[in-house]
Amino acid sequence: MLSGRRILLIISGGIAAYKSLDLIRRLRERGGAVRCIVTKAGAEFVTPLAVATLSRDKVFGDLFSLTDESEIGHIRLARDADLVVVAPATADLIARMALGLASDLASTVLLATDRPILIAPAMNYVMWAHPATQANVKTLAGRGVRMLGPVQGELAEGETGMGRMSEPLDIVAAIEAFFSGTGRLKGRRALVTSGPTHEPIDPVRYIANRSSGRQGHAIAAALAALGADTMLVTGPTVQLDPAGVEIKRIETAEQMLGACRDALPVDVAVCAAAVADWRVADPRNQKIKKNGKPGDAAPILRLAENPDILASLSAAGKLRPRLVIGFAAETEDVVAHAVAKRKKKGCDWILANDVSVAAGTFGGDDNAVHLIDGKGVDSWPRLTKDEVARRLAARIADYLAAPA
Numbered sequence: 001m002l003s004g005r006r007i008l009l010i011i012s013g014g015i016a017a018y019k020s021l022d023l024i025r026r027l028r029e030r031g032g033a034v035r036c037i038v039t040k041a042g043a044e045f046v047t048p049l050a051v052a053t054l055s056r057d058k059v060f061g062d063l064f065s066l067t068d069e070s071e072i073g074h075i076r077l078a079r080d081a082d083l084v085v086v087a088p089a090t091a092d093l094i095a096r097m098a099l100g101l102a103s104d105l106a107s108t109v110l111l112a113t114d115r116p117i118l119i120a121p122a123m124n125y126v127m128w129a130h131p132a133t134q135a136n137v138k139t140l141a142g143r144g145v146r147m148l149g150p151v152q153g154e155l156a157e158g159e160t161g162m163g164r165m166s167e168p169l170d171i172v173a174a175i176e177a178f179f180s181g182t183g184r185l186k187g188r189r190a191l192v193t194s195g196p197t198h199e200p201i202d203p204v205r206y207i208a209n210r211s212s213g214r215q216g217h218a219i220a221a222a223l224a225a226l227g228a229d230t231m232l233v234t235g236p237t238v239q240l241d242p243a244g245v246e247i248k249r250i251e252t253a254e255q256m257l258g259a260c261r262d263a264l265p266v267d268v269a270v271c272a273a274a275v276a277d278w279r280v281a282d283p284r285n286q287k288i289k290k291n292g293k294p295g296d297a298a299p300i301l302r303l304a305e306n307p308d309i310l311a312s313l314s315a316a317g318k319l320r321p322r323l324v325i326g327f328a329a330e331t332e333d334v335v336a337h338a339v340a341k342r343k344k345k346g347c348d349w350i351l352a353n354d355v356s357v358a359a360g361t362f363g364g365d366d367n368a369v370h371l372i373d374g375k376g377v378d379s380w381p382r383l384t385k386d387e388v389a390r391r392l393a394a395r396i397a398d399y400l401a402a403p404a
């Protein structure tokens, strides 16, 4: 049920807009309060009168309408909602969201809102597959925008392909799932490690790895979205800071360990960082120079083993988090190696993933993981890293809700 939930529905200009009328009705049937913005193009497909009648509220459309502004104002419109839903989300509106344009009321509200956003894309399948749209969708996902669909099916032009808007009932289910999850981790503290570490060789050079931080950052965002007080300890990445998460930036494994220890006590720790196993034992204070003489021997780096953060959190005695979760990055015999790693590190759960080049996990957008706990192996389908993160956060919430 959606009793008392305030949903701001943005209807942009695609033929799927007619389904949004049904969506409004179904949201209201479940007790949701629906306020709508219809874009200029959207109003070519559904009349503001029909939208107003079904939503039983005033319909907003024009950024420069003085009456709208004096009554409510676009900033309040953007914030007076528990969730902003864009259905249908056209390629054009998605592109404007990705660019941060504020060229009409809908895009301005989407830029001005600090509320969670769910979009249901709908467009021709070629437009959906276009690299520009895919890049925009990726940008939005990186900012924590939730996405439902599009789905495969018959499209308006008589063609068939990936581009149909999800059905209103599926959108309602996603909205209900969103609301049932929020607040489940309220009062809990979570610690997440993410990204690579950089181990200095000298002031300008370092040893690193290919981790992008995408999965760890998504996990921190998903835990925070469920209400957890979340600390993200991250190595250098280009990921955007997830909303509502406290961030501690570090470079080396030793600094990561220190920051994690400082964050204790927490209820759950998720170690998603690709920590360098070794550091240079004696990093130089000055840049190592070539002598310039042909045949000069290349420097030899002596390495020292880095502390294992996951193992050390798992063995933190009284400060041990109730749930310690690690990842196992493997390139062969993924599950077998991960089962052994779980034992060796003393953590509760381990998420095993294939990081061989063929799997495209490092730096990629999706991930196929196996969750291994004391009871067995649960193999998840290939999901986007955001979906893996949400599923994991929901599992964590279930676990922490059960008696210790």
Ligand code: CTP
Binding pocket: 193, 253, 271, 272, 273, 274, 275, 276, 277, 306, 307, 308, 309, 310, 311, 325, 326, 327, 328, 329, 330, 341, 345
């Ligand atoms: N990990 C850690 N500190 C380290 C090394 C790894 O916290 N110094 C954590 C990672 O965050 C991950 C898990 O341990 O959750 C396993 O990382 P992985 O690289 O798969 O394993 P390693 O311990 O490095 O073992 P190996 O490289 O031999 O497979």
